[in-house]
Amino acid sequence: MSAPAEAVVDLDAYRANLARLREVAPTAAQMAVVKADAYGHGAVEIAAAAREAGAEWLGVATLEEARDLRRAGDRGPVLAWLNPADADLAPAVDADVDVAAGSVEQLDAVIASGSAARPRVHLKVDTGMARGGVRGAELTALLEAAATAQRAGRIEIAGIFSHFACADEPASPVNGAQEHAFADAVAELASFGAQAPLRHLANSAAALTRPSTHLDMVRVGIASYGLSPGPAVGTSAELGLTPVMTLRTALALVRRVPAGTGVSYGHTYVTRRETTLGLIPVGYGDGLLRAASNRASALVNGVLVPVAGRVCMDQVVLDLGDTPARRGDEVVLFGPGHRGEPLAEDWAEAASTIGYEVLTRLGGRIARRHAGAIPTITGSGG
Structure with a gap:
């Protein structure tokens, strides 16, 4: 991309x-x-x-x-x-x-x-x-x-x-x-x-x-x-609905760090053991919720990994643990959940907000691509 x-x-x-x-x-x-x-x-x-x-x-x-x-x-x-x-x-x-x-x-x-x-x-x-x-x-x-x-x-x-x-x-x-x-x-x-x-x-x-x-x-x-209108109504799956948007990026940097490494602003996340950190080039300037710092997760090579430290304006660090990864590997921040990736509601819960805000905040440098059967713009109603 x-x-x-x-x-x-x-x-x-x-x-x-x-x-x-x-x-x-x-x-x-x-x-x-x-x-x-x-x-x-x-x-x-x-x-x-x-x-x-x-x-x-x-x-x-x-x-x-x-x-x-x-x-x-x-x-x-x-x-x-x-x-x-x-x-x-x-x-x-x-x-x-x-x-x-x-x-x-x-x-x-x-x-x-x-x-x-x-x-x-x-x-x-x-x-x-x-x-x-x-x-x-x-x-x-x-x-x-x-x-x-x-x-x-x-x-x-x-x-x-x-x-x-x-x-x-x-x-x-x-x-x-x-x-x-x-x-x-x-x-x-x-x-x-x-x-x-x-x-x-x-x-x-x-x-x-x-x-x-x-x-x-x-x-x-x-x-x-x-997305579900709310927990009391049921989950998307229970309602027979499929989340339409998948937010994806790729690892820009992968590196091994020792235990005790402070990560991102304020060192609110400190590695407990030797681990691999992955950097993604997207942040709150693109609409990711800063309030999800240290609480949200993403999918990397089939493994859920946590956001490590504060979400920055245009970068987020992930703690990949021992998950094999290299620069350019896909990172799925949220989607329909079919591969085990987080849902938009998961990011909303991490930030103490609602799925509506997760979706509508996205912008900045995020490209939008439409998949599936692309409709012709038509002048008629239903």
């Missing part, structure tokens, strides 16, 4: 994950969430694979992410749900991108966007996350304003949605409370004489564990990339 490290993205595994998620939510439309460059997997390629796999919708956070998909040739349904105060909505609306409104103020901005097209709007309800959307009197005002604007031909209400706070904890009573709050919001919208063709509430965790929330559409993000 020419780059210091390579993230190999298995598009066949991604398509298989979408098929598995379709099995658990067969009656709902499927939105493949490709925000944040498809969780670091490459939004254009992943979006094309999602369309090829039958995903009816794509979901992104920002308007620019949606416009990138349009520039790449996608013409299927796309929802962008984050609209900053200074956002220019017109280009996205003109490109047939659905947008979200989580308050009367946001709805007014959509209406005033100056688009030549009639905006298709998804109304955001705060059912208990206290992040996006509104509740109570503010929600009543939003729903009434949206119904009025639709009757006047100024918008089209395309959907109503919310987001779970605790779906990765299936036993949490918060889930039921949010589900009921969402049903109340849908009923309240109807009381103003309007219907939302798409009701969507379920994320990956709810799609896998709470069928009553599938409604008209499920939004699948982390599970589509083969």
